[in-house]
Amino acid sequence: xxxxxxxxxxxxxxxxxxxxxxxxxxxxxxxxxxxxxxxxxxxxxxxxxxxxxxxxxxxxxxxxxxxxxxxxxxxxxxxxxxxxxxxxxxxxxxxxxxxxxxxxxxxxxxxxxxxxxxxxxxxxxxxxxxxxxxxxxxxxxxxxxxxxxxxxxxxxxxxxxxxxxxxxxxxxxxxxxxxxxxxxxxxxxxxxxxxxxxxxxxxxxxxxxxxxxxxxxxxxxxxxxxxxxxxxxxxxxxxxxxxxxxxxxxxxxxxxxxxxxxxxxxxxxxxxxxxxxxxxxxxxxxxxxxxxxxxxxxxxxxxxxxxxxxxxxxxxxxxxxxxxxxxxxxxxxxxxxxxxxxxxxxxxxxxxxxxxxxxxxxxxxxxxxxxxxxxxxxxxxxxxxxxxxxxxxxxxxxxxxxxxxxxxxxxxxxxxxxxxx
Numbered sequence: 001x002x003x004x005x006x007x008x009x010x011x012x013x014x015x016x017x018x019x020x021x022x023x024x025x026x027x028x029x030x031x032x033x034x035x036x037x038x039x040x041x042x043x044x045x046x047x048x049x050x051x052x053x054x055x056x057x058x059x060x061x062x063x064x065x066x067x068x069x070x071x072x073x074x075x076x077x078x079x080x081x082x083x084x085x086x087x088x089x090x091x092x093x094x095x096x097x098x099x100x101x102x103x104x105x106x107x108x109x110x111x112x113x114x115x116x117x118x119x120x121x122x123x124x125x126x127x128x129x130x131x132x133x134x135x136x137x138x139x140x141x142x143x144x145x146x147x148x149x150x151x152x153x154x155x156x157x158x159x160x161x162x163x164x165x166x167x168x169x170x171x172x173x174x175x176x177x178x179x180x181x182x183x184x185x186x187x188x189x190x191x192x193x194x195x196x197x198x199x200x201x202x203x204x205x206x207x208x209x210x211x212x213x214x215x216x217x218x219x220x221x222x223x224x225x226x227x228x229x230x231x232x233x234x235x236x237x238x239x240x241x242x243x244x245x246x247x248x249x250x251x252x253x254x255x256x257x258x259x260x261x262x263x264x265x266x267x268x269x270x271x272x273x274x275x276x277x278x279x280x281x282x283x284x285x286x287x288x289x290x291x292x293x294x295x296x297x298x299x300x301x302x303x304x305x306x307x308x309x310x311x312x313x314x315x316x317x318x319x320x321x322x323x324x325x326x327x328x329x330x331x332x333x334x335x336x337x338x339x340x341x342x343x344x345x346x347x348x349x350x351x352x353x354x355x356x357x358x359x360x361x362x363x364x365x366x367x368x369x370x371x372x373x374x375x376x377x378x379x380x381x382x383x384x385x386x387x388x389x390x391x392x393x394x395x396x397x398x399x400x401x402x403x404x405x406x407x408x409x410x411x412x413x414x415x416x417x418x419x420x421x
Contacts, residue, residue: 024121031117035125148237157234171231179224186217246284247336247368249275250322253304254343256293256313263375267342268305269407270373274340277411282336288325292318298325315347315382319358332366339363339370345380356385364393371414372398 024031083089117125153166189210196207251271253264278285289304290296296317299307322339330337347355364370372386377400389396399410 032125035117035122147240149240151236151238153233154236155230155232155234157236161235161237163233163235166233167227167231170233171227174228174231175224175226179221182217182221186214186221189214189217245282245336246286246334247278247282247338248286248288248330249278250288250290250325250337250339251304252290252292252318252322252339252341254293254313254315254318254346255291255307256346258313258344258346259375263342263344264305266375266401266404266407267373269404270342270401270411271340273407273411274338274371278338286330288322290318290321290325292321296321313343313347314351315343316351316354316358319355319363323358323362326363326366337367339367341370341372342375343372343382344376345374345378345382346376347380347382349381352381352385355382356388359386359396360389360393364389364396367395369395370397372396373410374398374400375402376400377402 153163193207193210193214196203196210200207253259253267253271255264275285275287287301289299289301291299291304291307292313292315294312294314294317298321318341326332326337359370374383383398386396386398390398397414399414401407401410
């Protein structure tokens with residue numbers, strides 16, 4: 001008899017998540033492989049959502065209890081003419097009933113083990129072996145985020161901020177300080193009164209005076225208020241600036257007639273991956289969309305990806321606009337600047353050297369990272385000019401992408417962790 005005990009409860013309230021963490025560590029390679037396959041199949045827009053991951057059941061061992069008959073038993077199996085006691089019997093592999101991938105006679109098979117990755121777990125495996133090149137907290141925000149923080153107690157404030165425990169503690173201390181001497185004196189007078197009452201006939205006047213004093217002391221003690229405005233303590237809150245790292249991501253895309261919808265879709269997927277990656281490293285991120293053909297414009301996301309244009313291509317117009325926006329709105333000493341450019345590589349011959357000069361002299365010195373992807377195979381003049389920047393600028397990268405399946409591998413290659421040597 002075989003019993004299997006499998007705990008498939010979710011790690012909810014009052015439940016330990018240690019088993020789930022051990023499971024994720026144990027099957028890390030299988031999960032990473034499943035996450036990579038999931039990225040290829042699902043929409044990039046939904047990449048942050050939770051995902052069902054499947055692992056072959058043969059790779060998973062569940063705890064099992066086997067109940068044996070116990071004791072020592074000897075049995076004679078009839079029909080055995082090949083083996084004697086002590087012989088080693090070779091393992092039978094293959095053949096009927098030996099397993100394999102064939103279907104079983106009773107119609108039952110072995111399914112994959114399927115479980116749900118949370119959004120945080122999925123993104124952790126998605127970006128596990130990536131890092132942001134030159135990830136530096138450049139500066140604090142010039143206009144910082146303000147946060148109300150507790151700063152001790154004050155004797156005045158809003159009734160909503162009254163600290164009851166602190167106020168009662170202050171009240172108790174005040175009553176002890178004011179009442180203790182009176183209570184001690186009252187006990188002394190009461191003890192004297194007891195002594196005088198043993199012979200009251202001769203000392204009536206003293207007894208009357210002592211009783212008046214005791215009554216007066218009790219009144220003073222009774223009039224000590226339980227709570228006084230002086231006792232009230234309010235939680236003091238002050239506004240303090242909070243450091244907040246911020247980054248700006250420039251999305252530059254060619255929308256000329258040679259950029260069809262498939263190439264725009266490839267560019268969009270890369271931009272979204274980069275944006276999701278940056279959100280894991282910066283608290284505040286702004287995105288600037290620059291589209292260009294013969295003229296460059298800063299537009300919103302909807303126009304950036306879906307508008308139709310025709311005509312030629314002048315890439316330098318987009319880089320000049322990017323440089324102008326950086327100078328006017330995003331000083332490099334306050335912002336971490338990232339650029340991502342997507343194009344099919346088509347450009348006027350005289351304009352490509354100008355693009356290289358703008359990148360090398362104006363944009364790359366201010367940027368943390370600049371990535372260029374070409375969504376076409378032929379190496380045209382723009383690719384040739386950009387290739388000259390690779391040797392002298394380690395924070396500049398360029399790759400070719402021709403299909404959606406190549407987006408994620410190229411992205412991983414661009415942002416792969418650098419091995420310290």
